[in-house]
Structures are given as C-alpha cells and as structure tokens.
Amino acid sequence: MVAQSIAGPVIRVRGLEKSYGKLEVLRGVDFDVARGSIFALLGSNGAGKTTVVRILATLLKADGGTASVNGFDVATRPADVRESFSLTGQFxxxxxxxxxxxxxxxxxxxxxxxxxxxxxxxxxxxxxxxxxxxxxxxxxxxxxxxxxxxxxxxxxxSPVIFLDEPTAGLDPEARIEVWHAVKELAGYGTTVLLTTQHLDEAEQLADRIAILHQGRIIANGTLAELKRLFPAASVEYVEKQPTLEEIFLSVIGGDDKSDTIGTSN
Missing domain, CATH: 1.10.8 (Helicase, Ruva Protein; domain 3)
Known part of the structure; x- marks a missing residue:
C-alpha cells in the first residue's frame, strides 16, 4: 500500500549522475520538489532534462547519487515509485x-x-x-x-505527474490550452515536475525553476529569486546623432513653414 502523504519534499534528488561512455549527461544534480507545486526543469536540448525524468520514472538507472519519489527510493523501491506517479512524454x-x-x-x-x-x-x-x-x-x-x-x-x-516537454510541437494557442490544464493539476493538489526549453513556459507555470546546464543545476529558485541573480539595472547616457531632418529644421529655425525644399524663386 503506497503512502498518501510524506513529510518533506515529494521529490528529492541528490548528486544524480549519468554517463553514456565518455559523455557525462548528469554531473551531480540536486533539487527538491514540494508537494502540490509545479517545478520546472529548464534547459536547452541535450541538457539532461529527459534523463532526469527517466531516472525518476525508474526507466533508467543512475550511475551515482540518490532520488526518491513520494518517499520511495527509485533504486530500492521502484514498484512503489511507479504507483506514485504518472508520466506524460513529449508526444x-x-x-x-x-x-x-x-x-x-x-x-x-x-x-x-x-x-x-x-x-x-x-x-x-x-x-x-x-x-x-x-x-x-x-x-x-x-x-x-x-x-x-x-x-x-x-x-x-497519482500524487505526482511528470510532464516531459508538454507543449512540444504545439502552436501558441494550443500551448496556452495546455498551460491552463497544468495549472488545473496543481489546483487539485497534484505535484507537477515538467521539463521545458521555453523560458516563457517556465515563467508562466512554475512555482520554482531549476536551470539545468551541461549536466548541472546552475540556478534554482522562484522567479523572483532568479531575477535577483540578474545584475541591477543601470542608466546609461548615449549621445544621439542628429538626423538630416533635425539638422535642416535647426538651420532654418524650425518654425518657418512658409519655405519648403525645392521652392523656386
């Protein structure tokens, strides 16, 4: 019987590693996902997002580190993990x-x-x-x-749902439809982990965003927290070169509308 509630994060990942030969796909990934939240794993193609999901879904074994879903270790209790989630792939x-x-x-x-x-x-x-x-x-x-x-x-x-690139290949209107559906999930208490390469998607949906780059989480936080990582705005004064129209109007005084270019005597 799978437990319906656990204390702490519903998804916990620590030091996750995965390689294919000499290619290091995951190089020590760490993150937590709170129950009932939407967590976005943001990264470009090849960053390792789908690999993380496949490990959490017990479809792939990690080379190192630990991961648990709904309180169950993915390596030692895979059957209980599978009863705790649903997976929606890219298509x-x-x-x-x-x-x-x-x-x-x-x-x-x-x-x-x-x-x-x-x-x-x-x-x-x-x-x-x-x-x-x-x-x-x-x-x-x-x-x-x-x-x-x-x-x-x-x-x-299922208390947890994995959405791997949920809007891949969809037009803008269809993407918005799916966004509404995902928000609805969290409204019913479902914990959502989604992968995406679309910044606007993560911004619209996620309670927390983790940026996965070259196999590592390089930033993790709410949108407000991530914005604070960006350098403060500064004001710069740039000298503006006048246009020929501005030069002409300045030379003729600007207010004299009786004369026009090309007027003959």
Whole structure:
C-alpha cells in the first residue's frame, strides 16, 4: 500500500549522475520538489532534462547519487515509485480511432477502477473536453489531444505527474490550452515536475525553476529569486546623432513653414 502523504519534499534528488561512455549527461544534480507545486526543469536540448525524468520514472538507472519519489527510493523501491506517479512524454499517447471519452474509459478499466464512465466524464469536464468527448480523437486539435493525454495520466489519482516537454510541437494557442490544464493539476493538489526549453513556459507555470546546464543545476529558485541573480539595472547616457531632418529644421529655425525644399524663386 503506497503512502498518501510524506513529510518533506515529494521529490528529492541528490548528486544524480549519468554517463553514456565518455559523455557525462548528469554531473551531480540536486533539487527538491514540494508537494502540490509545479517545478520546472529548464534547459536547452541535450541538457539532461529527459534523463532526469527517466531516472525518476525508474526507466533508467543512475550511475551515482540518490532520488526518491513520494518517499520511495527509485533504486530500492521502484514498484512503489511507479504507483506514485504518472508520466506524460513529449508526444501525445492517445488512440485516434477511439473518442476522447473511450480513451479515458479504456485506461480506467485497465487500472481496474470502479465506474470508469464517471471517471471519464469528470476528467472531460476538468479539462474542458466535455463537448468533444464523443468525437474521435483524430478530429482533435493539437492542444485538445495534449489535454486528453494529460487527463489520461491522472486516472488513478497519482500524487505526482511528470510532464516531459508538454507543449512540444504545439502552436501558441494550443500551448496556452495546455498551460491552463497544468495549472488545473496543481489546483487539485497534484505535484507537477515538467521539463521545458521555453523560458516563457517556465515563467508562466512554475512555482520554482531549476536551470539545468551541461549536466548541472546552475540556478534554482522562484522567479523572483532568479531575477535577483540578474545584475541591477543601470542608466546609461548615449549621445544621439542628429538626423538630416533635425539638422535642416535647426538651420532654418524650425518654425518657418512658409519655405519648403525645392521652392523656386
């Protein structure tokens, strides 16, 4: 039986290391994620974000360091860890032949939950998909598919959800739809760890942001704390060169509008 509540951070990572041959992907990563918060792991492609998620999801073994999810060590209690989270990858894993509601009902049945229809209807409502619930997913927009994918991840009420690049490949409107869905998750008490390379996404969503660069966390804090790391603004006076128009108006006095260039005598 997986514990429903633990003291301290719901995700704890200390000294995480991972290499592929001579390539050091993670070089001592440390961070904590508070329960019910949205934590963004921000970094460019190749920074190691997905590697961190795969280790936390027990899909990959670390070479060094420790990590725990919901109080369970990922190396020694992987089964308990898997019961504590849901993972949404970079691409929506939905069945396009089925309707949105049928996708949700299918997952609920696979998890042997009671009243899968009621579960599906509740999630459709939460993610503003009720009107589209009876339509085939093949007719959904990118944002609707992603919201359905996230909704499917919540079936079973996992206390933690990993979102790996949740808006990858989406247009601006669809990204905003997914942002609303992620904020909704935290509103219901779910702990969210998301990876992203989009600065505006981390700024919009995260309670805390960790910047992962070359396998290390180089900054970690709230948006306000990270802003304080930036040098204070300074005022500089730059000499402005006049335009030819300004020179002309200055020479002629500026107020005499009776004369114009090119006027003949």
């Amino acid at each position: 929506a894993a939905v069945d396009e032949i089925l309707s949105g509601r049928e996708n949700l009902v299918l997952v609920a049945r696979l998890r042997h939950l009671k009243d899968p229809g009621a579960i599906a209807d509740d999630l459709l409502r939460r993610f503003s998909l009720t009107d589209a619930g009876g339509r085939k997913v093949s007719t959904y927009s990118g944002g609707m598919r992603r919201r359905l994918d996230i909704a499917m991840s919540l079936i079973g009420n």
